[in-house]
Amino acid sequence: MAEYDVVVVGAGHNGLAAALVLAKSGLKVLVLESQAAAGGAAKSGELTRPGFIHDYYASNIGLFLGSALYREFGSEFMKAGFAIDVADQAYGSAFPDGRGLPIYTMAEATEESIRSFSERDVATWKSLVQEFQEVSPYLFPLLQLPIPSWAFGRALFRMGRKLGWVRTQELFSTLLKSPRQFVESRFESKEMQALLIPWGYHLDFAPDTAGGATFPFLESMADYVNGMAIAHGGISRLVDSMVSVLNSYGGKLLLNTEVSSVMVNQGRAVGVRTVSGDEIRAKRAVIANVTPRLLFGKLVDANLFPTRFLAKSKQFRYGPGTMMVHLALSAPVPWTAGGLERSLYVHIAPYVDDVAMADRDSQSGLLPKSPLLVVGQQSVWDRTRVPEGSETLWVQVRTVPAKPVGDALQQIVPRGSWDDIKDAYADRVIEKIERYAPGLRSKILARVVFSPTDLERDNPNLVGGDSVSGSHHLDQFYLFRPIPGWSRYRTPIAGLWMVGASTWPGAGLNAASGYLAARELLRTV
Ligand SMILES: Cc1cc2nc3c(=O)[nH]c(=O)nc-3n(C[C@H](O)[C@H](O)[C@H](O)COP(=O)(O)OP(=O)(O)OC[C@H]3O[C@@H](n4cnc5c(N)ncnc54)[C@H](O)[C@@H]3O)c2cc1C
Known part of the structure; x- marks a missing residue:
């Protein structure tokens, strides 16, 4: 039987992050990935036509570049072929009156853009930027610390001392607001309000969800200040560089190898069994880059967990689904609004209430009449x-129900399978963009649509097409993720660790759970 110190189940970027840290420290590490390519929700390739490289899912690598993993391994990734493209026109919104609101990293250009909607909002924007610059040096590092931990507590205390206790309380009061409360308390124009709202809904914070203000605030400001980064040549180049550095430390990745179960002996994880029947021993640990629904009760026998833990894990809730529409175009998008042609992301909701409505529709199982569209122009x-x-x-379509039971427009008739309706719904999506970019349709050379079901088929962590592997609402975020009492990557089974988007600090290419779990594991072996 093959034997390793650590076996990692799943080559998502967190599985690879953990493997990198452990292999560098001299442990013998094996990563097993069920798919033909590593990366999970971070994959790219020639999807629509030869010569057209698409990021299948994740694209914006800002979180990755801010991670502790990147600080430690970044130069090695670069030597292994990873390179970055930074858009100094990160995002913008399109509106039905033909106007657009592009955000540039250049202050004057952005202020000019905002001024056409409201002079007062220019001043508000400037003060928000200043606020971000004051607090972000304390907030972002929190995302790379284990929670709860002394280090986290110390970082909070330092923040309080540096910012002042009243200022810190004001900050948390802001972050706990719903996205709508946040934008309405700041901006007067409905366009500026609409500009920030979609960032909350990249997670599952609809406009009226408490605690959702954190994301519109941090992401809108970070992308304005830093620009938005993508991986040169496609996001698989980032993942390939991680694998290449892993190999250089002696770590090994096996593709097309699905783990069917984790072997447990006397309450301790001792290895894994693959679907082809191979058994691989893990002397020190098994790290699962897998969501609770698959790990607790499927990969590991439910009877091995305390009843209370198992019950809590079954309550882990997934958010609504995402759909992806990928197009190959013969020419740039013919936006009506000037200034959007170079925005890396264009959000089309268009307004706050449209996002709220799309959320309500998909939460009730209806195909939204008009979903939020995140239109990514990576090739620009x-x-x-x-x-x-x-x-x-x-085009990321936020959001759609995992199992549609009807259509808010009563045009498409769901018959139990996304496979039958995904093309009809993608037509609705294209029609919506066409209203903001007349003539787009005539430029489409090829199209590939991923329904929520396709997302889950490719990566079982995307349950029901939930792109963030579990709701981030307050009851299952921070120290409650994935399960209260278990936010530090251990499980009730000794030697079994869990990392990935379903654990703190949640979804996104932050590489944090893999990195933190590996560090913690090294302290114990
Ligand atoms: C459409 C979409 C757009 C997104 N956009 C962005 C973005 O722009 N920026 C950003 O920061 N984040 C984005 N995200 C979120 C981000 O991509 C994910 O949160 C992140 O990639 C999750 O990483 P992970 O380490 O949890 O592993 P995952 O990506 O979930 O990968 C886990 C891997 O484990 C494998 N696996 C599972 N079970 C087994 C098994 N039994 N045996 C072997 N292998 C197994 C899976 O095949 C998969 O490869 C997006 C996500 C989606 C879906």
């Missing part, structure tokens, strides 16, 4: 992704 910033003169378009 990375010309290696397309043949001369052409473009890719990456």
Whole structure:
């Protein structure tokens, strides 16, 4: 029987992050991945046509570049072929009156853009930027610390001392607001309010969900200050560089190898069994880059867990689904609004209430009449992704129900399977973009649609097409993620660890859970 110190189940970026830290420290590490490529929700390739490289799912790598893992391994990733493209026009919104609101990293250009909607909002924007610059040096590091921990407590205390206790309390009061309360308390124009709201709904914070203000605040400001980064040549180049550095430390990755169960002996994880029947021993630990629904009760026998833990794990809640529409275009998107042609992301809701409505529809099982669209123009910033003169378009549709029971517009009739309706719904999506970019349809060379079911087929962590592997609402975020009492990557089974988007600090390419779990594990072996 093959034997390793640590076996990692799943080559998502967190599984790879854990493997990297452990292999570097001299442990013998094996990563097993069920799919033909590593990366999980971070994958790219020629999806629609030869020569057109699409990020299948994740694209914005800002969190990754801010991670502790990147600080430690970044130069090695670069040597292994990873490179970055930064858009200095990160995002913007399109509106039905033909106007757009692009945000640039250049202050004057952004202020000019906002001024066309409200002079007062320019001043508000400036003060928000100043607020972000004051608090972000204390807030972002919290996302790379275990919770709860002394280090986290010390970082909070330092924040209180540096910012002042009243200022710190004001900050937390802001972060705990709903996205709508946050934007309405700051901006007067409905366009500026609409500009920030979609960032909350990249997670599952609809406009009226408490605690959702954190994300519109941090992401809108971080992308304005730093620009938005993507991986040159596609996000798989980032993942490939991680694998290459892992190999250089002696770590091994096996693709097309699905783990069917974790072997447990006398209450301790001792290895894994694959679907082809191979058994691989893990002397020190098994790290599962897998969501609770799959780990507790499927990969590991439910009877091995305390009843209370198992009951709590079954309550872990997934958010609504996401759909992806990928297009190969013969020419750039013909936006009506000037200034959007170079925005890396264009959000089309268009307004706050549209996002609220899309959430309500999908939570009730209805295909939304008009979902939030995140329109990604990656090839504008990375010309290696397309043949001369052409473009890719990456459209994230937020949100759709995992199992549609009806259609808010009463046009599409769901019959129990997304496979039958995904093309009809993708037509609705294209029609919506066409209203803001007349003539788009005539430029489409090819299209590939991923329904929520397709997302889950490719990566079982995306339960029901939930792109964030579990709701981030307050009851299952921070120290409650994934289960109250178990936010530090251990499980009730000795030697079995859990990392990934379903654990703190949640979804996104933050590489934090893999990195933190590996560090903690090293302290124990
Ligand atoms: C459409 C979409 C858009 C997104 N956009 C962004 C973005 O722009 N920026 C951003 O920061 N984040 C984005 N995210 C979120 C981000 O991609 C994810 O949160 C992140 O990739 C999750 O990483 P992970 O380490 O949890 O592993 P995952 O990506 O979930 O990967 C886990 C891996 O484990 C494998 N696996 C599971 N079970 C087994 C088994 N039994 N045996 C072997 N292998 C197994 C899976 O095949 C998969 O490869 C997006 C997500 C989606 C879906």
